Amino acid sequence: MMITAIPMKDEHISSHFSKADEVLFIDDQGQVKGRFANPALTDGCEGKQQLVSLILAHGANRVIVRNIGQQLLAKLLSRQLSVFHAKNGRTAIDDLAGANLADCEEYTEASQGRPSSKHIAKQANGGCCDHNHADGEAGSHDGHCSGSEMATKKRCCGSEMGTATATMKTCCNKKHSLIHQH
Numbered sequence: 001m002m003i004t005a006i007p008m009k010d011e012h013i014s015s016h017f018s019k020a021d022e023v024l025f026i027d028d029q030g031q032v033k034g035r036f037a038n039p040a041l042t043d044g045c046e047g048k049q050q051l052v053s054l055i056l057a058h059g060a061n062r063v064i065v066r067n068i069g070q071q072l073l074a075k076l077l078s079r080q081l082s083v084f085h086a087k088n089g090r091t092a093i094d095d096l097a098g099a100n101l102a103d104c105e106e107y108t109e110a111s112q113g114r115p116s117s118k119h120i121a122k123q124a125n126g127g128c129c130d131h132n133h134a135d136g137e138a139g140s141h142d143g144h145c146s147g148s149e150m151a152t153k154k155r156c157c158g159s160e161m162g163t164a165t166a167t168m169k170t171c172c173n174k175k176h177s178l179i180h181q182h
Contacts (some may be wrong), residue, residue: 002028005060006098007038013089017068018048025058030097048072052079060117063103064096073113083107 006013006029007020014020017039025034036058054077055063060084078081084104086096089116091103101122107113 001035002097002099003033003058004028004061005055005058005063006093006096007063008035013045013064013086013091015065015066015089017063018051023051024093025060026093026097027099028099030094037121049075055081059129061087064101065107068107068113069116070113071109071116074110077107077110085134108112161163 003025006024006026007017007022008014008024009019009021018038020038022038023036024032025036027033032142036054038045039054043151048071052072055076056079060081062084063076064084064086068076072082084101087103087105095101095103097140133173
């Protein structure tokens with residue numbers, strides 16, 4: 001059975017994947033299998049990971065999007081989900097249930113998503129921790145995350161990334177890739 005996840009806003013496909021109010025799950029007959037609040041609305045980087053987990057937990061085989069960032073698209077593709085770009089946000093949900101998606105283009109590479117200026121800025125500052133890790137510089141916390149930075153350390157340092165071009169970060173002494181691979 002084909003399960004399709006669709007980010008929704010006001011009963012239409014959301015124009016931005018991670019900013020959808022909820023995620024709708026339908027089967028190949030167009031029957032609603034579930035509707036869940038979008039965890040990415042409140043939890044930043046971790047919320048986006050929870051969004052991917054939600055989609056996987058409900059057995060989705062594919063995701064229909066209008067616009068999606070490269071980072072999140074890479075996460076979906078790496079989990080072997082088929083991702084399709086809906087050219088029209090007003091497409092009827094029933095038209096998105098079947099195997100043939102006439103008004104959709106399949107995304108097969110992360111580069112087909114939108115570049116994120118926020119992600120680029122975060123990477124320049126060492127990731128989600130929001131402090132500078134460049135050149136091994138520890139900043140004002142002697143090479144370790146502290147306080148609120150410790151709370152976000154898992155988000156910055158806990159995810160697996162590709163290993164193409166890696167740099168050492170002093171907050172966790174792990175290599176972090178600046179290029180995600182599939």
